[in-house]
Amino acid sequence: MAEMRGAMQAAVEQGADMVELRLDTILAPFNASHDLPSLLRLSPLPAMVSFRPRWAGGLYDGDEHQRLQALWLAAELGARYVDVEFEVAPNFLANLKKRICKIMVSYHSCNKSLTAEELGDLAAKMQNMGADVIKFVSAAEKITDVAPMFRLHSLSNIPSILLATGERGQISQLLSPKYGGFLTMGSLDSCQELFPSQPTLSRLTKVFQTFHVNENTKVFGLISCPVSHSIGPIIHNAAFAEVNYNGIYVPFLVDDLSEFFKVYNGFNFSGFSIGIPYKADALKFCDEVDVSSQAIGAVNTIVRRKCDGKLIGYNTDCEAAISAIEDGLAEQQNTKTNVLQDKLFVLIGSGGAGKAIAFGAKQRGARVVVTDYFYERAEELANAVGGKALRLDMLDDFCPESGMILANACPVGMHPNVDRSPIKKKALKHYSLVFDAIYNPATTKLLREAAECGAAVVGGLEMFIRQATAQFELFTGNHAPEKQMRQLISSLHKH
Protein backbone atom coordinates (compact mmCIF):
# COMPACT_ATOMS: atom_id res chain seq x y z
CA MET A 1 0.00 0.00 0.00
CA ALA A 2 2.82 2.37 0.84
CA GLU A 3 4.55 1.60 -2.45
CA MET A 4 1.35 2.25 -4.35
CA ARG A 5 0.98 5.65 -2.69
CA GLY A 6 4.59 6.45 -3.59
CA ALA A 7 4.00 5.31 -7.17
CA MET A 8 0.94 7.57 -7.51
CA GLN A 9 3.09 10.50 -6.43
CA ALA A 10 5.82 9.55 -8.91
CA ALA A 11 3.22 9.32 -11.70
CA VAL A 12 1.98 12.84 -11.06
CA GLU A 13 5.54 14.17 -10.91
CA GLN A 14 6.39 12.52 -14.25
CA GLY A 15 3.41 14.10 -15.98
CA ALA A 16 0.80 11.31 -16.07
CA ASP A 17 -2.85 12.37 -16.52
CA MET A 18 -4.34 9.37 -14.79
CA VAL A 19 -3.24 6.40 -12.70
CA GLU A 20 -4.35 2.82 -12.95
CA LEU A 21 -4.56 1.22 -9.53
CA ARG A 22 -4.02 -2.47 -10.12
CA LEU A 23 -5.36 -3.86 -6.86
CA ASP A 24 -4.08 -7.35 -7.72
CA THR A 25 -0.48 -6.09 -7.41
CA ILE A 26 -0.97 -5.20 -3.74
CA LEU A 27 0.49 -7.90 -1.55
CA ALA A 28 -1.90 -9.48 0.93
CA PRO A 29 -3.32 -8.60 3.34
CA PHE A 30 -5.45 -6.23 1.29
CA ASN A 31 -8.74 -5.27 2.84
CA ALA A 32 -10.80 -3.38 0.29
CA SER A 33 -13.23 -1.72 2.68
CA HIS A 34 -10.35 -0.53 4.85
CA ASP A 35 -7.70 0.26 2.22
CA LEU A 36 -9.62 1.47 -0.83
CA PRO A 37 -11.10 4.67 0.67
CA SER A 38 -7.70 6.00 1.68
CA LEU A 39 -6.08 4.96 -1.62
CA LEU A 40 -8.69 6.80 -3.62
CA ARG A 41 -8.67 9.80 -1.31
CA LEU A 42 -4.90 10.11 -1.55
CA SER A 43 -4.72 9.66 -5.29
CA PRO A 44 -3.34 12.90 -6.73
CA LEU A 45 -4.76 12.05 -10.16
CA PRO A 46 -8.03 10.62 -11.47
CA ALA A 47 -7.89 6.90 -10.77
CA MET A 48 -8.89 3.95 -12.85
CA VAL A 49 -9.28 0.88 -10.67
CA SER A 50 -8.71 -2.65 -11.86
CA PHE A 51 -8.37 -5.93 -9.98
CA ARG A 52 -7.07 -8.35 -12.55
CA PRO A 53 -7.61 -12.09 -11.99
CA ARG A 54 -5.11 -14.66 -13.21
CA TRP A 55 -7.43 -15.84 -15.96
CA ALA A 56 -7.18 -12.37 -17.52
CA GLY A 57 -3.40 -12.03 -17.14
CA GLY A 58 -3.42 -10.55 -13.63
CA LEU A 59 -2.02 -11.66 -10.29
CA TYR A 60 -5.18 -12.28 -8.25
CA ASP A 61 -6.33 -15.85 -7.72
CA GLY A 62 -8.58 -15.43 -4.70
CA ASP A 63 -12.32 -15.49 -4.32
CA GLU A 64 -14.16 -14.05 -7.35
CA HIS A 65 -17.01 -12.55 -5.34
CA GLN A 66 -14.57 -10.67 -3.11
CA ARG A 67 -12.85 -9.34 -6.21
CA LEU A 68 -16.09 -8.00 -7.64
CA GLN A 69 -17.04 -6.53 -4.28
CA ALA A 70 -13.82 -4.53 -4.25
CA LEU A 71 -14.66 -3.20 -7.72
CA TRP A 72 -18.25 -2.32 -6.70
CA LEU A 73 -16.82 -0.48 -3.73
CA ALA A 74 -14.35 1.42 -5.92
CA ALA A 75 -17.26 2.47 -8.12
CA GLU A 76 -19.22 3.77 -5.13
CA LEU A 77 -16.23 5.54 -3.61
CA GLY A 78 -15.76 7.75 -6.64
CA ALA A 79 -13.01 6.14 -8.70
CA ARG A 80 -13.16 7.93 -12.05
CA TYR A 81 -13.12 4.61 -13.94
CA VAL A 82 -13.59 1.00 -12.94
CA ASP A 83 -12.23 -1.64 -15.29
CA VAL A 84 -14.17 -4.91 -15.43
CA GLU A 85 -13.43 -7.87 -17.64
CA PHE A 86 -15.76 -8.62 -20.54
CA GLU A 87 -16.63 -12.04 -19.08
CA VAL A 88 -17.96 -10.61 -15.80
CA ALA A 89 -19.19 -7.21 -16.98
CA PRO A 90 -22.91 -8.18 -17.36
CA ASN A 91 -23.04 -9.44 -13.77
CA PHE A 92 -21.02 -6.45 -12.53
CA LEU A 93 -23.26 -3.92 -14.25
CA ALA A 94 -26.50 -5.64 -13.23
CA ASN A 95 -25.52 -5.43 -9.58
CA LEU A 96 -23.98 -1.97 -9.59
CA LYS A 97 -26.00 0.16 -7.17
CA LYS A 98 -25.32 3.66 -8.43
CA ARG A 99 -23.52 4.48 -11.62
CA ILE A 100 -21.44 7.48 -10.63
CA CYS A 101 -18.20 6.27 -12.19
CA LYS A 102 -17.47 5.36 -15.80
CA ILE A 103 -17.17 1.70 -16.67
CA MET A 104 -14.35 0.34 -18.77
CA VAL A 105 -15.01 -3.11 -20.15
CA SER A 106 -11.78 -4.91 -20.94
CA TYR A 107 -10.85 -7.99 -22.94
CA HIS A 108 -7.57 -9.84 -22.45
CA SER A 109 -5.95 -12.18 -24.90
CA CYS A 110 -2.56 -12.83 -23.34
CA ASN A 111 -1.11 -15.36 -25.76
CA LYS A 112 -2.76 -14.65 -29.05
CA SER A 113 -3.44 -11.63 -31.20
CA LEU A 114 -7.02 -10.74 -32.11
CA THR A 115 -8.23 -10.49 -35.69
CA ALA A 116 -10.11 -7.46 -37.03
CA GLU A 117 -13.34 -9.54 -36.93
CA GLU A 118 -12.80 -10.62 -33.33
CA LEU A 119 -12.02 -7.05 -32.26
CA GLY A 120 -15.08 -5.64 -34.05
CA ASP A 121 -17.40 -8.30 -32.69
CA LEU A 122 -16.18 -7.92 -29.10
CA ALA A 123 -16.26 -4.11 -29.31
CA ALA A 124 -19.92 -4.18 -30.39
CA LYS A 125 -20.80 -6.56 -27.55
CA MET A 126 -18.99 -4.38 -25.01
CA GLN A 127 -20.85 -1.32 -26.18
CA ASN A 128 -24.18 -3.14 -26.01
CA MET A 129 -23.42 -4.16 -22.44
CA GLY A 130 -23.17 -0.48 -21.54
CA ALA A 131 -19.41 0.14 -21.51
CA ASP A 132 -18.34 3.79 -21.37
CA VAL A 133 -14.84 2.84 -22.54
CA ILE A 134 -13.65 -0.32 -24.29
CA LYS A 135 -10.23 -1.75 -23.63
CA PHE A 136 -8.31 -4.57 -25.28
CA VAL A 137 -5.01 -6.08 -24.20
CA SER A 138 -3.69 -8.68 -26.60
CA ALA A 139 -0.39 -10.21 -27.61
CA ALA A 140 1.15 -8.96 -30.85
CA GLU A 141 2.67 -11.96 -32.60
CA LYS A 142 3.59 -9.77 -35.58
CA ILE A 143 3.83 -6.00 -35.92
CA THR A 144 1.03 -6.09 -38.47
CA ASP A 145 -1.34 -7.42 -35.77
CA VAL A 146 -1.50 -3.85 -34.45
CA ALA A 147 -3.08 -2.44 -37.64
CA PRO A 148 -6.66 -3.63 -36.88
CA MET A 149 -6.30 -2.02 -33.46
CA PHE A 150 -5.52 1.34 -35.07
CA ARG A 151 -8.58 0.89 -37.27
CA LEU A 152 -10.79 0.13 -34.29
CA HIS A 153 -9.74 3.41 -32.65
CA SER A 154 -11.04 5.25 -35.68
CA LEU A 155 -14.21 3.17 -36.01
CA SER A 156 -15.29 3.03 -32.39
CA ASN A 157 -17.83 5.63 -31.37
CA ILE A 158 -16.95 5.30 -27.70
CA PRO A 159 -13.45 5.85 -26.25
CA SER A 160 -11.07 2.96 -26.82
CA ILE A 161 -7.81 1.72 -25.30
CA LEU A 162 -5.90 -0.84 -27.33
CA LEU A 163 -2.71 -2.29 -25.91
CA ALA A 164 -0.75 -4.80 -27.98
CA THR A 165 1.85 -6.49 -25.80
CA GLY A 166 5.41 -7.52 -26.59
CA GLU A 167 8.10 -5.63 -28.48
CA ARG A 168 6.13 -5.95 -31.72
CA GLY A 169 3.14 -4.31 -30.06
CA GLN A 170 4.92 -1.24 -28.73
CA ILE A 171 3.67 0.98 -31.56
CA SER A 172 0.12 0.46 -30.23
CA GLN A 173 0.97 2.87 -27.42
CA LEU A 174 3.38 5.16 -29.26
CA LEU A 175 0.85 5.86 -32.01
CA SER A 176 -2.36 5.63 -29.98
CA PRO A 177 -2.79 9.44 -29.73
CA LYS A 178 -2.53 9.68 -33.50
CA TYR A 179 -5.42 7.31 -34.01
CA GLY A 180 -7.58 8.86 -31.29
CA GLY A 181 -6.95 6.30 -28.56
CA PHE A 182 -8.50 7.31 -25.24
CA LEU A 183 -5.15 7.13 -23.48
CA THR A 184 -1.62 5.83 -23.78
CA MET A 185 -0.53 3.32 -21.17
CA GLY A 186 2.95 3.65 -19.71
CA SER A 187 4.52 2.02 -16.69
CA LEU A 188 6.56 3.76 -14.05
CA ASP A 189 10.25 2.83 -14.13
CA SER A 190 9.74 1.20 -10.73
CA CYS A 191 6.92 -1.00 -12.07
CA GLN A 192 8.58 -2.02 -15.32
CA GLU A 193 9.09 -5.61 -14.25
CA LEU A 194 5.41 -6.01 -13.52
CA PHE A 195 4.33 -4.55 -16.86
CA PRO A 196 7.10 -5.34 -19.34
CA SER A 197 4.71 -4.98 -22.27
CA GLN A 198 4.17 -1.28 -21.71
CA PRO A 199 6.69 1.39 -22.60
CA THR A 200 7.84 3.33 -19.56
CA LEU A 201 6.27 6.70 -18.86
CA SER A 202 9.69 8.35 -18.99
CA ARG A 203 10.43 6.86 -22.44
CA LEU A 204 7.00 7.96 -23.67
CA THR A 205 7.53 11.51 -22.55
CA LYS A 206 11.29 11.98 -23.01
CA VAL A 207 12.08 9.92 -26.11
CA PHE A 208 8.81 9.75 -28.06
CA GLN A 209 7.19 12.94 -26.73
CA THR A 210 3.78 11.29 -27.08
CA PHE A 211 2.08 14.29 -25.45
CA HIS A 212 2.64 16.10 -28.75
CA VAL A 213 1.40 13.31 -31.01
CA ASN A 214 -1.89 14.09 -32.73
CA GLU A 215 -3.80 13.02 -35.83
CA ASN A 216 -1.57 15.13 -38.09
CA THR A 217 1.67 13.66 -36.78
CA LYS A 218 3.69 11.98 -39.51
CA VAL A 219 5.00 8.52 -38.68
CA PHE A 220 8.59 7.48 -39.39
CA GLY A 221 10.52 4.56 -38.03
CA LEU A 222 13.28 2.02 -38.26
CA ILE A 223 12.43 -1.31 -39.89
CA SER A 224 14.89 -3.80 -38.46
CA CYS A 225 15.27 -7.11 -36.63
CA PRO A 226 16.60 -6.69 -33.99
CA VAL A 227 15.63 -3.07 -33.46
CA SER A 228 15.98 -2.27 -29.76
CA HIS A 229 19.74 -1.56 -30.03
CA SER A 230 19.12 1.49 -32.20
CA ILE A 231 19.64 5.04 -30.96
CA GLY A 232 17.57 6.24 -33.95
CA PRO A 233 14.40 6.94 -31.90
CA ILE A 234 16.36 9.07 -29.42
CA ILE A 235 18.09 11.10 -32.12
CA HIS A 236 15.31 11.52 -34.70
CA ASN A 237 12.57 12.40 -32.21
CA ALA A 238 14.82 15.01 -30.57
CA ALA A 239 15.63 16.42 -34.01
CA PHE A 240 11.92 16.66 -34.91
CA ALA A 241 11.30 18.56 -31.68
CA GLU A 242 14.29 20.83 -32.32
CA VAL A 243 12.89 22.10 -35.64
CA ASN A 244 9.23 21.91 -34.53
CA TYR A 245 8.36 19.20 -37.02
CA ASN A 246 5.21 17.25 -36.23
CA GLY A 247 6.65 13.76 -36.57
CA ILE A 248 7.37 10.66 -34.49
CA TYR A 249 10.07 8.05 -35.13
CA VAL A 250 9.32 4.58 -33.76
CA PRO A 251 10.97 1.14 -33.73
CA PHE A 252 9.33 -1.29 -36.15
CA LEU A 253 10.36 -4.82 -35.20
CA VAL A 254 9.56 -6.50 -38.52
CA ASP A 255 9.68 -10.21 -39.35
CA ASP A 256 8.13 -10.10 -42.80
CA LEU A 257 8.98 -7.08 -44.99
CA SER A 258 6.41 -7.83 -47.65
CA GLU A 259 3.55 -8.02 -45.18
CA PHE A 260 4.73 -4.89 -43.40
CA PHE A 261 4.70 -2.77 -46.55
CA LYS A 262 1.34 -4.21 -47.61
CA VAL A 263 -0.34 -3.40 -44.30
CA TYR A 264 1.26 -0.07 -43.37
CA ASN A 265 0.84 1.47 -46.79
CA GLY A 266 -1.07 4.67 -46.04
CA PHE A 267 0.04 8.28 -46.15
CA ASN A 268 0.35 8.20 -42.36
CA PHE A 269 3.54 6.19 -42.74
CA SER A 270 5.78 8.83 -44.24
CA GLY A 271 9.26 7.36 -44.14
CA PHE A 272 11.45 4.53 -42.98
CA SER A 273 15.02 3.85 -42.02
CA ILE A 274 16.08 0.37 -43.01
CA GLY A 275 18.38 -1.56 -40.68
CA ILE A 276 19.74 -5.09 -40.28
CA PRO A 277 19.05 -7.39 -42.15
CA TYR A 278 16.75 -5.70 -44.66
CA LYS A 279 18.80 -3.09 -46.56
CA ALA A 280 19.13 -5.16 -49.72
CA ASP A 281 15.65 -6.76 -49.61
CA ALA A 282 13.89 -3.44 -48.99
CA LEU A 283 14.92 -2.26 -52.44
CA LYS A 284 12.27 -4.57 -53.95
CA PHE A 285 9.49 -2.75 -52.15
CA CYS A 286 10.39 0.70 -53.47
CA ASP A 287 8.44 2.09 -56.42
CA GLU A 288 11.50 4.09 -57.43
CA VAL A 289 15.11 4.02 -56.31
CA ASP A 290 17.70 6.73 -56.86
CA VAL A 291 20.52 5.93 -59.24
CA SER A 292 23.28 5.30 -56.71
CA SER A 293 21.12 3.11 -54.45
CA GLN A 294 20.26 1.04 -57.49
CA ALA A 295 23.95 0.61 -58.24
CA ILE A 296 24.70 -0.20 -54.59
CA GLY A 297 21.84 -2.68 -54.41
CA ALA A 298 20.66 -1.57 -50.97
CA VAL A 299 18.60 1.23 -49.42
CA ASN A 300 18.66 2.50 -45.85
CA THR A 301 16.05 5.23 -46.36
CA ILE A 302 12.57 5.09 -47.89
CA VAL A 303 10.36 8.16 -48.22
CA ARG A 304 6.70 8.17 -49.22
CA ARG A 305 6.34 10.79 -51.92
CA LYS A 306 3.65 13.30 -50.98
CA CYS A 307 2.10 13.74 -54.42
CA ASP A 308 1.38 10.09 -55.20
CA GLY A 309 2.22 8.00 -52.13
CA LYS A 310 4.97 6.11 -53.98
CA LEU A 311 7.90 4.75 -51.98
CA ILE A 312 11.24 6.22 -53.05
CA GLY A 313 14.44 4.53 -51.91
CA TYR A 314 17.76 6.18 -51.07
CA ASN A 315 21.07 5.19 -49.57
CA THR A 316 22.57 7.62 -47.09
CA ASP A 317 24.99 5.01 -45.69
CA CYS A 318 27.39 5.23 -48.60
CA GLU A 319 28.27 8.91 -48.40
CA ALA A 320 28.12 8.80 -44.57
CA ALA A 321 30.69 6.00 -44.23
CA ILE A 322 32.99 7.10 -47.02
CA SER A 323 33.09 10.77 -46.04
CA ALA A 324 33.79 9.77 -42.41
CA ILE A 325 36.69 7.57 -43.56
CA GLU A 326 37.99 10.31 -45.87
CA ASP A 327 37.90 12.90 -43.09
CA GLY A 328 39.81 10.50 -40.84
CA LEU A 329 42.47 9.97 -43.52
CA ALA A 330 42.65 13.67 -44.37
CA GLU A 331 43.34 14.48 -40.73
CA GLN A 332 45.98 11.77 -40.48
CA GLN A 333 47.71 12.70 -43.73
CA ASN A 334 47.22 16.43 -43.53
CA THR A 335 45.83 16.60 -47.04
CA LYS A 336 42.32 16.95 -48.33
CA THR A 337 42.28 15.67 -51.89
CA ASN A 338 41.59 12.18 -53.18
CA VAL A 339 42.69 10.51 -49.98
CA LEU A 340 41.21 7.14 -51.02
CA GLN A 341 42.60 7.14 -54.56
CA ASP A 342 44.56 3.91 -55.25
CA LYS A 343 44.40 2.84 -51.59
CA LEU A 344 43.95 -0.86 -50.90
CA PHE A 345 40.58 -0.94 -49.15
CA VAL A 346 39.73 -4.14 -47.28
CA LEU A 347 36.06 -4.57 -46.43
CA ILE A 348 34.69 -7.16 -44.01
CA GLY A 349 31.01 -7.94 -44.64
CA SER A 350 28.98 -7.81 -47.83
CA GLY A 351 25.49 -7.17 -46.42
CA GLY A 352 23.56 -3.94 -46.97
CA ALA A 353 26.05 -1.63 -45.24
CA GLY A 354 29.00 -3.45 -46.85
CA LYS A 355 27.52 -2.96 -50.32
CA ALA A 356 27.24 0.81 -49.74
CA ILE A 357 30.81 1.05 -48.45
CA ALA A 358 32.30 -1.03 -51.28
CA PHE A 359 30.48 1.05 -53.86
CA GLY A 360 31.65 4.33 -52.27
CA ALA A 361 35.27 3.17 -51.97
CA LYS A 362 35.34 2.09 -55.60
CA GLN A 363 33.82 5.44 -56.64
CA ARG A 364 36.65 7.24 -54.87
CA GLY A 365 39.26 5.25 -56.77
CA ALA A 366 40.22 2.71 -54.11
CA ARG A 367 41.16 -0.89 -54.92
CA VAL A 368 38.54 -2.91 -53.07
CA VAL A 369 39.04 -6.31 -51.44
CA VAL A 370 35.95 -7.93 -49.92
CA THR A 371 35.82 -10.70 -47.36
CA ASP A 372 32.77 -12.31 -45.80
CA TYR A 373 31.83 -15.34 -43.74
CA PHE A 374 30.08 -16.53 -46.92
CA TYR A 375 32.76 -16.44 -49.61
CA GLU A 376 30.26 -16.44 -52.51
CA ARG A 377 28.69 -13.24 -51.20
CA ALA A 378 32.13 -11.63 -50.98
CA GLU A 379 32.83 -12.69 -54.55
CA GLU A 380 29.54 -11.30 -55.80
CA LEU A 381 30.17 -7.90 -54.24
CA ALA A 382 33.83 -7.84 -55.30
CA ASN A 383 32.76 -8.52 -58.89
CA ALA A 384 30.14 -5.76 -58.72
CA VAL A 385 32.76 -3.17 -57.77
CA GLY A 386 35.61 -4.52 -59.89
CA GLY A 387 37.47 -5.68 -56.79
CA LYS A 388 38.82 -8.96 -55.41
CA ALA A 389 37.34 -11.42 -52.95
CA LEU A 390 39.33 -12.79 -50.04
CA ARG A 391 38.58 -15.89 -47.96
CA LEU A 392 37.83 -14.87 -44.39
CA ASP A 393 40.37 -17.36 -43.01
CA MET A 394 43.09 -15.55 -45.02
CA LEU A 395 42.29 -12.15 -43.53
CA ASP A 396 44.64 -12.38 -40.55
CA ASP A 397 47.63 -13.04 -42.84
CA PHE A 398 46.63 -10.70 -45.65
CA CYS A 399 49.40 -8.16 -46.23
CA PRO A 400 50.19 -7.41 -49.86
CA GLU A 401 51.27 -3.92 -48.84
CA SER A 402 51.30 -1.65 -45.81
CA GLY A 403 49.14 1.42 -45.17
CA MET A 404 45.87 -0.29 -46.18
CA ILE A 405 42.38 0.82 -45.09
CA LEU A 406 40.17 -1.63 -43.17
CA ALA A 407 36.39 -1.20 -42.93
CA ASN A 408 34.20 -3.53 -40.90
CA ALA A 409 30.56 -3.83 -41.93
CA CYS A 410 29.69 -7.15 -40.29
CA PRO A 411 28.02 -7.40 -36.88
CA VAL A 412 30.92 -9.15 -35.08
CA GLY A 413 31.70 -7.07 -31.98
CA MET A 414 28.27 -5.46 -31.74
CA HIS A 415 26.44 -5.29 -28.43
CA PRO A 416 26.04 -7.67 -26.61
CA ASN A 417 29.04 -9.57 -28.09
CA VAL A 418 31.47 -6.76 -27.33
CA ASP A 419 34.42 -9.09 -26.63
CA ARG A 420 34.67 -10.16 -30.25
CA SER A 421 36.56 -8.73 -33.20
CA PRO A 422 36.44 -9.89 -36.84
CA ILE A 423 40.25 -9.81 -37.20
CA LYS A 424 43.31 -10.73 -35.09
CA LYS A 425 45.11 -7.84 -33.45
CA LYS A 426 48.47 -8.78 -34.96
CA ALA A 427 47.07 -8.16 -38.46
CA LEU A 428 46.08 -4.58 -37.68
CA LYS A 429 49.60 -3.18 -37.92
CA HIS A 430 49.32 -3.28 -41.72
CA TYR A 431 46.49 -0.75 -41.76
CA SER A 432 46.83 3.04 -41.60
CA LEU A 433 43.10 3.56 -40.84
CA VAL A 434 40.46 1.25 -39.40
CA PHE A 435 36.75 2.01 -39.62
CA ASP A 436 33.94 0.12 -37.85
CA ALA A 437 30.30 0.59 -38.91
CA ILE A 438 29.15 -0.70 -35.50
CA TYR A 439 28.06 2.15 -33.23
CA ASN A 440 27.03 0.18 -30.17
CA PRO A 441 29.48 0.10 -28.43
CA ALA A 442 30.98 3.38 -29.63
CA THR A 443 34.48 1.92 -29.35
CA THR A 444 34.51 -1.70 -30.42
CA LYS A 445 37.25 -4.19 -29.60
CA LEU A 446 38.40 -3.81 -33.23
CA LEU A 447 38.85 -0.05 -32.87
CA ARG A 448 40.54 -0.34 -29.48
CA GLU A 449 43.09 -2.82 -30.82
CA ALA A 450 43.61 -0.83 -34.04
CA ALA A 451 44.41 2.30 -32.03
CA GLU A 452 46.84 0.26 -29.90
CA CYS A 453 48.57 -0.78 -33.14
CA GLY A 454 48.92 2.86 -34.17
CA ALA A 455 46.18 3.07 -36.82
CA ALA A 456 43.86 6.06 -37.13
CA VAL A 457 40.35 4.96 -36.14
CA VAL A 458 36.86 6.08 -37.17
CA GLY A 459 33.86 4.76 -35.25
CA GLY A 460 30.33 3.91 -36.35
CA LEU A 461 28.77 6.85 -34.52
CA GLU A 462 30.36 9.18 -37.06
CA MET A 463 28.69 7.19 -39.85
CA PHE A 464 25.45 7.02 -37.87
CA ILE A 465 25.18 10.77 -37.43
CA ARG A 466 25.98 11.48 -41.09
CA GLN A 467 23.47 8.96 -42.45
CA ALA A 468 20.87 10.19 -39.94
CA THR A 469 21.20 13.89 -40.85
CA ALA A 470 20.88 13.07 -44.55
CA GLN A 471 17.90 10.87 -43.76
CA PHE A 472 16.29 13.61 -41.67
CA GLU A 473 16.52 15.98 -44.63
CA LEU A 474 14.91 13.44 -46.96
CA PHE A 475 12.18 12.77 -44.38
CA THR A 476 11.29 16.37 -43.56
CA GLY A 477 12.68 18.60 -46.29
CA ASN A 478 14.31 20.62 -43.47
CA HIS A 479 17.96 21.08 -42.61
CA ALA A 480 18.92 18.66 -39.87
CA PRO A 481 19.86 20.27 -36.54
CA GLU A 482 23.24 18.56 -36.74
CA LYS A 483 24.87 20.37 -33.84
CA GLN A 484 22.11 19.33 -31.42
CA MET A 485 22.07 15.78 -32.79
CA ARG A 486 25.82 15.51 -32.24
CA GLN A 487 25.53 16.92 -28.72
CA LEU A 488 22.82 14.41 -27.88
CA ILE A 489 24.92 11.53 -29.20
CA SER A 490 27.93 12.56 -27.17
CA SER A 491 25.82 12.93 -24.03
CA LEU A 492 24.44 9.39 -24.56
CA HIS A 493 27.96 8.16 -25.00
CA LYS A 494 29.06 9.73 -21.71
CA HIS A 495 26.22 8.01 -19.85
Ligand SMILES: O=C1C[C@@](O)(C(=O)O)C[C@@H](O)[C@@H]1O
Ligand atom coordinates in the same frame (compact mmCIF):
# COMPACT_ATOMS: atom_id res chain seq x y z
O1 LIG B 1 22.81 1.36 -40.41
C1 LIG B 1 22.02 2.18 -39.96
C2 LIG B 1 21.71 2.21 -38.54
C3 LIG B 1 20.23 2.05 -38.32
O2 LIG B 1 19.83 0.78 -38.75
C4 LIG B 1 19.96 2.14 -36.80
O3 LIG B 1 20.42 1.23 -36.11
O4 LIG B 1 19.35 3.11 -36.33
C5 LIG B 1 19.48 3.12 -39.11
C6 LIG B 1 19.80 3.08 -40.60
O5 LIG B 1 19.26 4.22 -41.25
C7 LIG B 1 21.29 3.14 -40.82
O6 LIG B 1 21.59 2.95 -42.16
